[in-house]
Amino acid sequence: MRAVRLLVLAGGGALCAGSAVALFHVDQPSIIQKRGIVEFTAAFVGIAIGVLVWELRPESRTGPLLAAYFIAAPLSEGSWIFWNHQLPVTVAFALEFVAGPIFAHLILSYPTGRLTSRLDRAFVTFGYVYALAYALPRLLFFDPRMPHFRDVETCWNCALPYTHISWRNVDGIRSVFDWLLLPLVLIFLALLVRKLVRSSPGGRRVVLPLSLAAFFVGVQFVLQIALYGSPANSWTSTRWFWVVTLASLAIPVSLAAGMLWGRRARSAAADLVVELEHAPPGSVRDALARTLADPSLELALWLPEQRCFVDGDGRPVELPTSGSGRAVTVLGASDAPVAALVHDPVLLERRALLTAAGAAARFALENERLQAQLRLQLEEVRASRARIVQAGDEERRRLERDLHDGAQQRLLGLGMALQLARSQLVPSANGADELLAEAETELRAALDELRELARGIHPAILTEQGLPAAVRSLAERSSVPVTIVGLPEQRLGEPVEAAAYFLVSESLANVAKYAQASTVRVCVAKRNGHALVDVEDDGVGGADPGRGSGLRGLADRVHALDGTLTVDSRAGAGTRIHAEIPCGS
Amino acid sequence: MTTALIVDDHPSFRRFARKLLASAGFLVAGEAEDGATAVAAVRALRPDVVLLDVLLPDTTGFAVAKELAAGPERPLVVLTSSRTASDLGPLVETEHARGFISKSELTVAALAAMVAEPA
Numbered sequence: 001m002r003a004v005r006l007l008v009l010a011g012g013g014a015l016c017a018g019s020a021v022a023l024f025h026v027d028q029p030s031i032i033q034k035r036g037i038v039e040f041t042a043a044f045v046g047i048a049i050g051v052l053v054w055e056l057r058p059e060s061r062t063g064p065l066l067a068a069y070f071i072a073a074p075l076s077e078g079s080w081i082f083w084n085h086q087l088p089v090t091v092a093f094a095l096e097f098v099a100g101p102i103f104a105h106l107i108l109s110y111p112t113g114r115l116t117s118r119l120d121r122a123f124v125t126f127g128y129v130y131a132l133a134y135a136l137p138r139l140l141f142f143d144p145r146m147p148h149f150r151d152v153e154t155c156w157n158c159a160l161p162y163t164h165i166s167w168r169n170v171d172g173i174r175s176v177f178d179w180l181l182l183p184l185v186l187i188f189l190a191l192l193v194r195k196l197v198r199s200s201p202g203g204r205r206v207v208l209p210l211s212l213a214a215f216f217v218g219v220q221f222v223l224q225i226a227l228y229g230s231p232a233n234s235w236t237s238t239r240w241f242w243v244v245t246l247a248s249l250a251i252p253v254s255l256a257a258g259m260l261w262g263r264r265a266r267s268a269a270a271d272l273v274v275e276l277e278h279a280p281p282g283s284v285r286d287a288l289a290r291t292l293a294d295p296s297l298e299l300a301l302w303l304p305e306q307r308c309f310v311d312g313d314g315r316p317v318e319l320p321t322s323g324s325g326r327a328v329t330v331l332g333a334s335d336a337p338v339a340a341l342v343h344d345p346v347l348l349e350r351r352a353l354l355t356a357a358g359a360a361a362r363f364a365l366e367n368e369r370l371q372a373q374l375r376l377q378l379e380e381v382r383a384s385r386a387r388i389v390q391a392g393d394e395e396r397r398r399l400e401r402d403l404h405d406g407a408q409q410r411l412l413g414l415g416m417a418l419q420l421a422r423s424q425l426v427p428s429a430n431g432a433d434e435l436l437a438e439a440e441t442e443l444r445a446a447l448d449e450l451r452e453l454a455r456g457i458h459p460a461i462l463t464e465q466g467l468p469a470a471v472r473s474l475a476e477r478s479s480v481p482v483t484i485v486g487l488p489e490q491r492l493g494e495p496v497e498a499a500a501y502f503l504v505s506e507s508l509a510n511v512a513k514y515a516q517a518s519t520v521r522v523c524v525a526k527r528n529g530h531a532l533v534d535v536e537d538d539g540v541g542g543a544d545p546g547r548g549s550g551l552r553g554l555a556d557r558v559h560a561l562d563g564t565l566t567v568d569s570r571a572g573a574g575t576r577i578h579a580e581i582p583c584g585s
Numbered sequence: 586m587t588t589a590l591i592v593d594d595h596p597s598f599r600r601f602a603r604k605l606l607a608s609a610g611f612l613v614a615g616e617a618e619d620g621a622t623a624v625a626a627v628r629a630l631r632p633d634v635v636l637l638d639v640l641l642p643d644t645t646g647f648a649v650a651k652e653l654a655a656g657p658e659r660p661l662v663v664l665t666s667s668r669t670a671s672d673l674g675p676l677v678e679t680e681h682a683r684g685f686i687s688k689s690e691l692t693v694a695a696l697a698a699m700v701a702e703p704a
Binding site for chain 1: 597669
């Protein structure tokens, strides 16, 4: 490929230099000579930049398109300077209208060299078809010496192209094609405006210099058609000399300007470093989006343990694949990435800025990545803790059910059997009656203990009738009088109800054991998506939440549900236990 | 003779309850192991008394009592459970049943007293 590029550069250079030199050996007015020099110089600069872009960005078609345009344009226009030679006339006839569609192709597809919009593609395709379709009758039938041929004012000495067969009057064809030229240029200008409007701010920054130059070229072309009927007729006009010169130079100059713009990347990256210094966590993406002028920028952080990219909240993200219209730039070493930027592909044109900004944000991103990792781990721990508590509750419920259905039922049957046996004894059966009565008493005590045990494991009333009934039943059994201030009317969800129940149950047990209180107030309420549980006594206070497994276990249970538990128990001021547990809306 | 229906999902309880009710002078017309069977048995057997467990596999004794109270048979319903009244909360004081006797308190005397007491 490099050989091809060198060939293009050398060939283009030779062509331009040769043409420029030849200019002074033909009999032409000095204005045309001057203009020719400008045209050929601009063409050579354009070809050189095209080859350079081609070398630097082989995946983009911009380079070859640029070189093609700057070969086709002077070949077709400049050939008219040598109108009395057959070769230039043939080349001019063949290429006269090809430079136009190449130009549209180049500008509309800049900087990727690929036309993404269907409208642009249709327009450029039509342009190529137009140029080739128009070249054919011109090559075969046009005679530049005929009076209707207005491209050059006086052309009695013009040579005929090699391909000329015979002169035919093709005025009809010619007027159709000529008539189409102006609308085509106007459509091109409209598409160019559309491209600018639709691109992202960062993209606009990249394409703006070239687009403005192209706009200028298009407008002066329209004016030439309007004033002279054909651009070629303006060649001898001194008035147009500077306009046309500017237009010729605008494209290579603006391209060079666009490439030099990348140098500003360093200072933008330096600004970014200062900005990140004071940036709060999680704002790296916004700062990068501002520096790169791409609001659509997405940041994906690499987690080496999980071997996946995640967003700022620690959720895994898929990087877009090629062809999705988004580009990915991975920061850090290829075997140890730090983060990936998902951005507008146009930013690839500003690779220097991208690299500098990525390097500047490196430490902030490292920090952000650690935070994402931490959040992910926290989320995992939180979820597993909630699962453990839930599994524990489930197991306790099952145990209670097994006790109830198994041992308890058998003991109850036994009690009834004893009762029946006693009723069937004849009086004074050697004290058997007393013995049976004693056995029944013993059995009842065993049943009570079993029931107490089952209730401690998991209260059936909570499962079957919900929290209010369960709390009321706790209050009834409490040895210290309980005032229920409020209970929620709606269900709070199983884990939350279990936590609230055990909180009240354990607190009431502590009050009975240690508080020496005369009354306890219990309140469970639902407010703002949180279950609020309060147990307050008027006892001696001084409870230490750090000591004893009871309160500690309750705190764990509440924390497992993302809730908070506070114990306020100054000596002599009673004890107040307050929990807030999120329970959905 | 007063006829009775025993509703409970534990076979061992039904077996002993049958003997207990017989010794208390009831004629046990049938047994049911869940709510749906209980309602069907009441329609078919028209018992005077239903000894109804509170916790059934398909429903609760409270719901069955409510359904029976709405029907034409209107048997006298005695709720029972292996749990205590305080375990079950305020629901045991339903108007659709004559009363509640915990299974561990279920004796001939207690049952007879509850059935005999004026509604």
